[in-house]
Amino acid sequence: MKKILVLEDEPNIRSFVVINLRRNxxxxxEAACGSxxxxxxxKNPDICLALLDVMLPDIDGFEVCRRIRASxxxxxxIMLTARGQEIDKVTGLMTGADDYVTKPFSPAELTARVDxxxxxxxxxxxxxxxxxxxxxxxxxxxxxxxxLEKDCKRLKLTQIxxxxxxxxxxxxxxxxxxxxxLKAVWGDDFKGELKTVDVNIxxxxxxxxxxxxxxEFLTTVWGFGYKWGY
Ligand code: CA
Numbered sequence: 002m003k004k005i006l007v008l009e010d011e012p013n014i015r016s017f018v019v020i021n022l023r024r025n026x027x028x029x030x031e032a033a034c035g036s037x038x039x040x041x042x043x044k045n046p047d048i049c050l051a052l053l054d055v056m057l058p059d060i061d062g063f064e065v066c067r068r069i070r071a072s073x074x075x076x077x078x079i080m081l082t083a084r085g086q087e088i089d090k091v092t093g094l095m096t097g098a099d100d101y102v103t104k105p106f107s108p109a110e111l112t113a114r115v116d117x118x119x120x121x122x123x124x125x126x127x128x129x130x131x132x133x134x135x136x137x138x139x140x141x142x143x144x145x146x147x148x149l150e151k152d153c154k155r156l157k158l159t160q161i162x163x164x165x166x167x168x169x170x171x172x173x174x175x176x177x178x179x180x181x182x183l184k185a186v187w188g189d190d191f192k193g194e195l196k197t198v199d200v201n202i203x204x205x206x207x208x209x210x211x212x213x214x215x216x217e218f219l220t221t222v223w224g225f226g227y228k229w230g231y
Contacts, residue, residue: 002028003119006051008038008065009081010058014104018052021108022115035060039068042076050077050119053098063096070097077118081106135170137229138218140209142170151209161186162205169219169229178226202227 005027009015012033019029030045032038035057042048051069053062060068066078078098099121102114133145141150147163149156158166164186168177177185179195187193206213220230 002026003050004028004030004045004048005115006030006032006038006041006045006048006053008032008035008052008057008062009054010034010056011054014054014081017108018111021111024108025112025116027115034058035062035065038065042069042074048076049122050079050115052079052081052102052115054081056083066098067096075122077122079114079118135167137170137173140166140170140218142166149209156208158205158208161201162208165201165205166209169227173229176222176225176228180226182226198226 003026005022007015007018007022007029009018010033015031015033019031022029030041030048032041036059038051038053042051051066053065055062057065062080066080069076069078077100079100079102080098081104082101083104099118100114102111133143135142135144139152141153142148143150144167147160149158149163149166165182168182168185179198182198183191183193183195187197202219203213206216206219209218210216218230220228222228
């Protein structure tokens with residue numbers, strides 16, 4: 002999960018931003034003042050992007066931005082400016098920020114800017130990883146030629162097993178009901194029983210798990226369904 006530094010002294014705005022980032026799959030790291038932000042950056046060298054408020058109780062956001070750049074860091078930086086602070090845009094550009102969001106902003110606006118900048122800077126996903134490959138732990142799924150590798154070794158899957166793997170690997174950590182799995186893999190018109198899901202998962206586990214009786218990747222969510230637990 003990509004770490005994003007959130008520097009904002011107003012608790013309400015900070016938690017609003019934090020909640021929205023989390024909802025969009027990011028891991029927010031909070032800071033309420035400039036010095037705390039610089040400490041967090043030192044402690045978390047894998048932070049890929051920083052949201053910096055301008056008006057802060059200690060050093061201002063521009064100074065934080067300037068110090069980040071002075072340290073040689075290439076992380077993405079988005080300044081959170083107040084409405085009417087047009088002059089800030091110029092100052093921000095000079096201190097090395099990549100983008101601006103003017104308060105008040107909507108969750109959609111913020112995440113669109115964050116997503117765009119994360120894409121631009123490449124983030125922690127290797128930028129040369131093609132979009133038709135899904136990687137999870139030792140597994141590599143190629144959605145173009147519909148193949149699966151584990152530790153660089155090709156596993157032979159049926160088309161149903163391939164579709165199951167695709168569904169799980171596209172939804173890591175999400176508990177999926179057997180009904181949802183049935184619908185996603187077999188389609189709306191399929192009139193078979195839920196047991197079909199269990200039977201195919203059992204077969205798939207034999208191929209992908211080291212010990213199919215103690216599944217490590219495709220885990221059971223008791224009384225509900227299954228989860229890609231890696
Ligand atoms: Ca502020």
